Amino acid sequence: MGGAFIAAAVLARLGGRIGLPTIPLFILAGMLLGPHTPGYVLVHDPHELEMLSALGLVLLLFYLGLEFHMDDLKTGGRQMALAGGAYLALNVSAGFGFGMALGWGLSEALVLAGVLGISSSAIVTKVLVDLDRIGNPESRPILGIIVVEDIFLALYLAALQPVISGADSVGSAVAQGGKAFGFLLLLAAAARWGTKLIGRLIATKDDELLVISFLGAVVLVAGIAEEFGVADAIGAFMVGLMLGQTGSGDRIRELVHPLRDAFGAIFFFAFGLSIDPGDLPLVVWPVLIAAVITVAMNVLAALVAARIYGFGRGPAANVATTLLARGEFALILATMSANAALDERLGPFIAGYVLVLAVLAPLAAGRSHWLARYLPRIGEQKPVTNG
Known part of the structure; x- marks a missing residue:
């Protein structure tokens, strides 16, 4: 663990001197020191960091929930649903069509629909x-789209598992989906009506007790969420949503920063450990084509969001580039497809696709003004002048 932190820190410092974002550098550190590359191997089994990696993802999404105010959900629910629905419709359908065009099989196409369709909440959060x-104003639709995606993926995973495993259990899939949706409704109700009670329970003047309290709450709820078939990330997000509205919200945001950054780095490092560079040349063309499709669909979805929210070209470009990254959900699907003995090309493809977009997304987001020059003026308002 110490070696992982040091390796990630050294590469990030070197990259920072030439303007590279930290996320792909953390991933690169994992690749270089993992079991799939020549030289010194720091971690032989990526599963050794599995718990720390999961904690990093949970804390990243918890912080996202802290920053996402309930007022945004209450006043922008319809806009959020429209923007998120449009994003999913464009990207998931494009992913399914791409999968069918590859000819790898129907189950494989359903997996690719999810891989190409869902952004990485962790990477998007880190980029922001x-x-x-x-x-920023455009962060509201970005976060809203992530919320819609997380709700969708909880149900998608429950429905997809019996399909790709070849089991004829539609009733079981419906039951799992219903259980997950019910738990999400319970969390949403607690966030909507239980804030005052939760605030009184967690309130304390002692920073040490506050850290222990919110860390215990977020990890516990994330674990319970997994038992109900809901992604631990969305459980952590909902806890952040609740605690962010309490009187301790500002202190929690300040105290969680070092935890979020440290364990977030381990999450990306552990992802790099799982990538075998030797498998990537086998799927290089499908990876590049999929990346181009994702860029195109993100631009279209961003233009839709700009029209819904009344944004100009600059914010639309930020939406398009920030949501490019794919990550943790794609890795879950890669594991599911391997367990279901689907096409063996899926694993290398998903690893290569995620790595390309993990590098591209932060770079593109930091230079989104280049894209803004070529976007139409959808939603852009005329300037107001005095007199």
């Missing part, structure tokens, strides 16, 4: 934090 854009 690194670029100091959490408070």
